Amino acid sequence: MGKRVAIIGAGVSGLASIRCCLEEGLEPTCFERSNDIGGLWKFLDHAEEGRASIYQSVFTNSSKEMMCFPDFPYPDDYPNYMHHSKLQEYIKTFAQKKNLLRYIQFETLVSSIKKCPSFLVTGQWEVVSEKDGKQESTIFDAIMICSGHHVYPNLPTDSFPGLHQFQGHYLHSRDYKDPDAFKGKRVLVIGLGNSGSDIAVELSRLATQVVISTRSGSWVMSRVWDNGYPWDMVYVTRFASFLRNALPSFVSDWLYVKKMNTWFKHENFGLMPLNGSLRKEPVFNDELPSRILCGTVSIKPNVKEFTETSAVFEDGTVFEAIDSIIFATGYDYAYPFLDDSIIKSRNNEVTLFKGIFPPLMEKPTLAVIGLVQSLGAAIPTADLQARWAAKVFANSCTLPTTNEMMDDIDEKMGKKLKWFGQSQTLQTDYITYMDELGSFIGAKPNIPWLFLTDPQLALEVYFGPCSPYQFRLMGPGKWDGARNAILTQWDRTVKPTRMRAVGKAQRPQHFYNLLRILSFSVLLLAVWLTFY
Ligand SMILES: Cc1cc2nc3c(=O)[nH]c(=O)nc-3n(C[C@H](O)[C@H](O)[C@H](O)COP(=O)(O)OP(=O)(O)OC[C@H]3O[C@@H](n4cnc5c(N)ncnc54)[C@H](O)[C@@H]3O)c2cc1C
Ligand SMILES: NC(=O)c1ccc[n+]([C@@H]2O[C@H](COP(=O)([O-])OP(=O)(O)OC[C@H]3O[C@@H](n4cnc5c(N)ncnc54)[C@H](OP(=O)(O)O)[C@@H]3O)[C@@H](O)[C@H]2O)c1
Numbered sequence: 001m002g003k004r005v006a007i008i009g010a011g012v013s014g015l016a017s018i019r020c021c022l023e024e025g026l027e028p029t030c031f032e033r034s035n036d037i038g039g040l041w042k043f044l045d046h047a048e049e050g051r052a053s054i055y056q057s058v059f060t061n062s063s064k065e066m067m068c069f070p071d072f073p074y075p076d077d078y079p080n081y082m083h084h085s086k087l088q089e090y091i092k093t094f095a096q097k098k099n100l101l102r103y104i105q106f107e108t109l110v111s112s113i114k115k116c117p118s119f120l121v122t123g124q125w126e127v128v129s130e131k132d133g134k135q136e137s138t139i140f141d142a143i144m145i146c147s148g149h150h151v152y153p154n155l156p157t158d159s160f161p162g163l164h165q166f167q168g169h170y171l172h173s174r175d176y177k178d179p180d181a182f183k184g185k186r187v188l189v190i191g192l193g194n195s196g197s198d199i200a201v202e203l204s205r206l207a208t209q210v211v212i213s214t215r216s217g218s219w220v221m222s223r224v225w226d227n228g229y230p231w232d233m234v235y236v237t238r239f240a241s242f243l244r245n246a247l248p249s250f251v252s253d254w255l256y257v258k259k260m261n262t263w264f265k266h267e268n269f270g271l272m273p274l275n276g277s278l279r280k281e282p283v284f285n286d287e288l289p290s291r292i293l294c295g296t297v298s299i300k301p302n303v304k305e306f307t308e309t310s311a312v313f314e315d316g317t318v319f320e321a322i323d324s325i326i327f328a329t330g331y332d333y334a335y336p337f338l339d340d341s342i343i344k345s346r347n348n349e350v351t352l353f354k355g356i357f358p359p360l361m362e363k364p365t366l367a368v369i370g371l372v373q374s375l376g377a378a379i380p381t382a383d384l385q386a387r388w389a390a391k392v393f394a395n396s397c398t399l400p401t402t403n404e405m406m407d408d409i410d411e412k413m414g415k416k417l418k419w420f421g422q423s424q425t426l427q428t429d430y431i432t433y434m435d436e437l438g439s440f441i442g443a444k445p446n447i448p449w450l451f452l453t454d455p456q457l458a459l460e461v462y463f464g465p466c467s468p469y470q471f472r473l474m475g476p477g478k479w480d481g482a483r484n485a486i487l488t489q490w491d492r493t494v495k496p497t498r499m500r501a502v503g504k505a506q507r508p509q510h511f512y513n514l515l516r517i518l519s520f521s522v523l524l525l526a527v528w529l530t531f532y
Contacts, residue, residue: 002024002025002026002027002394003026003027003141003142003393003394004026004027004029004139004140004141004142005017005021005026005027005028005029005140005141005142005143005144005390005393006028006029006030006031006110006113006125006127006138006140006142006143006144007021007028007029007030007031007103007143007144007146008030008031008110008113008143008144008145008146008147008337009030009031009032009033009039009145009146009147009148010030010032010036010037010038010039010104010106010146011037011038011039011040011041011052011146011148011370012038012039012041012091012370012378012379012382013039013146013148013369013370013378013382013385013386014030014032014037014039014104014144014146014369015037015091015094015095015098015100016069016146016369016379016382016383016385016386017030017144017146017369017382017386017389017390018030018100018103018104019069019098019100019383019386020383020386020387020389020390021144021386021390021393022103023387023390023477024390024391024393024394024396025394026142026390026393026394028103029103029105029138029140030100030103030104030105031104031105031108031109031110031127031129032104032105032106032107032108033050033051033107033108033109033110034048034051034106034107035106035107036106037091037092037095037101037104038088038091038092039051039052039148040052040053040054040148040150041054041084041087041088041091042088043056043058043084043085043088045177046177047174047175050109050151051148051151052148052150052151052174053174053175054084055173055176055177055178055198055199055202056177056178057178057198057202058083058084058198059081059082059083059084060081060082060084060087061081061194061223061284062081062232062376062377062378063080063081063223063230063231063232063233063493064078064079064080064081064082064492064493065080065230065233065465065467065489065492065493066230066232066233066236066376066377066380066465066466066467066468067377067378067379067380067468068090068379068380068467068468069094069379069380069383069468070380070383070468070469070470070471070472070479070482071469071472071479071481071482072094072097072098073469073485073489073492074090074492076491076492076495076496077495077496078090078496079496080223080230080493080496080497081223081230105129105131107131107132108129108130108131109129109130109131110127110128110129110337111128111129111130111135111337112126112127112128112337113125113126113127113128113143113337113338114126114128114339116139119362119363120362120363122141122363123141123142123362123363123364123365124139124140124141124365125139125140125141125142125143125365125366126138126139127139127140127143141365141393142365142366142367142393143365143366143367144366144367144368144369144386144389145335145338145366145367145368145369146369146370146382147335148370149331149333149370149371150331151331151333151334152331152332152333152334153172153173153174153327153329153331153332154329154330154331154332155172155327155329156327156329160303160305160306161304161305161306162305162306162307163306165306165307165308166306166307166308166309166322166325167308167309168309168322168323168324168325169323169324169325170324170325170326170327171324171325171326171327172326172327172328172329173191173195173196173199173326173327173328173329174331176195176199176326179202179203179205179206179207180206182203182206182207182323182324183206183207184206184207184208185207185208185323185324186207186208186209186319186321186322186323186324187200187203187207187209187210187211187322187323187324187325187326188210188211188212188213188303188311188319188322188324188325188326189203189210189211189212189213189325189326189328190212190213190303190325190326190327190328190329191212191213191214191327191328191329191330192212192214192217192218192271192283192299192328193218193281193283193328193330194281194283194284194285195328195330196212196214196326196328197212197218197220197283197285197288198285199326199328200212200288200291200297201285201287201288201291201297204291204294204296204297205296209296209298210291210296210297210298211297211298211299211300211311211319212297212298212299212300213300213301213302213303213311213313214271214299214300214301214302215301215302216273216274216275217266217270217271217272217273217274218271218273218280218282218283219260219266219271219273219276219280219282219283220263220266220269220271220282220283220284220285220288220289221260221263221282221283221284221285222263222284222285222286223284223286224286227506227508229493229508230493231284232375232376232377232465233464233465233467233489233490233493233508234465234508235375236375236376236430236431236465236466237462237463237464237465237466238431238447238461238462238463238466239462239463241429241430241431241432241466244256245429245432251524253276253277256276256277256279257276257277260276260282263289264289269289269292269299270292270298270299270300271288271299275421278419278420278421279375279419279420279427279429280420280421280427281373281375281427300313300315300317300319301313301314301315302314309321309322310322311325333371342358342361342366343358343368350371350426351409352368352371352409352426353399353400353405353408353409354385354388354408354433354436354437355368355371355372355385355426355428355433356368356369356371356385356388356389357389357392357399357405359402359405359406359409360402364392364393364399365393367385367386367389367392367393369382369385369386369389370382370385371426372385372426372427372428372433373426373427373428374427374428374429374430374433375429375430376430376431376433376434376466377468379468380434380468380471381430381433381434383468383471384434384437384438384441384443384471385437387437387441387443387477388437388440388441391440391441391476397440397441412428416428430466431466434466434471438471438475441475441476441477442475442476443471443472443473443474443475443476443477443478444471444475445461445470445471445473445474446474447461447462450462454483456487457483457486457487459510460486460487460489460510461473461486463510464486464489464490464508464510465489467485467486467489469481469482469485469486469489470482470486473486490505490507490508491505494506494507
């Protein structure tokens, strides 16, 4: 066997990492503090220390064709958006079929990772793990940190004057499991992310009144997109990504805002983001507008202060007789087992090359997998990140120089602020990012070549969903089933919804869409040429 790699965490990032290490002939050991795989997707009825915690009603907001391991499609009868239990079932099947479980040490906490004294020469790390109260120290050649970033709650109590005198009960969304305890109560949810809106909608059926307070608003999208297809199968395409990046920003911003407002006018629901053109992660919630129309959820601005029983909002209005406050205010990430300066090497900000490698490290033997956030799904992103990291560890890929990596980080930081605004996570544009990673390992699909050699496939790759299979279509790590998986992705999408067969199954018409978009662009160009 090759070099020894320690993998911290057996969620989807950890599982992807084990598999990619094996593909490169490395020797992985995965440490998992809990007694199971799946990480966040392993549901428990109480929050466990150091592990992400979800509520009972969570469904994915990425669809199954877009969030699979790229050589492991979901069974065709799986629903497009899955309950967490269904996703966990898939994750377990993947781990079993790929024979990954034997590399995992369960109920083993990694408490410390430190560079060995010989690091400058060997790049090795000392990993201290704890099981049944016993500590063990082991030397590894490389580290993959896969410990998740939805673990440590951001509970901004200091931002809310008067909270200390509030006599009701408050909690973070991490500790919310189901609505039973809120029956007949008046509940204030702070934060309009996916957690806040999911929880508010669920509570609205049992609670007397639910109010969401949002400081900057959010776009709310339906999972059910144009013509009833899953949103990401239609929105996350290479062609759409090309248009978004090629159009002048005022046109692309205008189109974005227009698209986001087609389902309903966000101004009328109080949801409108303060900066609507920022590509901040939207909320995916099919029911929120309807709950607002029914009056069981109301939207309010930020809380100015709390009294013993009520919240006073910034517009001077008051929500009285509050029983509970749920802070759905997101997460901070932390790596308590690692010296902070390794990941936050500048201005206390995460400074990682492509969101993976600390650029100032003397030896490239540490990678963070799963920290970036995009409109694409976590599983294929982790798979590609892990493939690249494993190749770097195996010396079959090299990283650029420190200066080149720092320049790239600075350039990306500028773009990130322009597109996504200030945010805790490493937000990135999915397809651009995946193609960048793919280029490092020779797995980026060669579209012109595909158009010459396999036009049917090329059309689906370029105009259809940028599904994970695309990144195992060619180059090292190629999966022979990728072509077929891409050409049959719409069959698997439609299968679970077409339980009663009436007429022929429909799929999107790429050519028709192309014509529509081209004629719209020509029209825009004509208007622009006329007036400027
Ligand atoms: C409610 C919710 C819904 C989401 N829905 C989607 C979705 O629809 N689509 C999507 O793509 N993404 C979604 N996400 C994002 C989600 O983070 C990813 O899907 C994915 O699960 C992250 O996997 P991970 O392996 O990186 O981290 P995790 O799943 O958090 O796994 C980390 C693992 O590391 C272990 N660990 C941590 N520290 C240690 C240690 N010191 N020693 C040993 N083990 C350790 C933990 O026990 C855990 O098992 C959602 C997130 C949330 C919070
Ligand atoms: N169904 C699903 O698939 C699902 C469900 C839940 C979560 N998730 C995922 O899990 C991740 C975490 O989601 P999340 O909703 O828990 O967190 P989040 O997306 O980070 O949203 C946090 C919300 O809290 C607000 N907030 C933060 N600090 C605040 C403060 N000091 N004062 C007032 N408001 C504050 C934010 O406002 P600003 O916007 O102004 O910063 C934002 O609206 C996301 O990636 C999400 O997609 C998915």
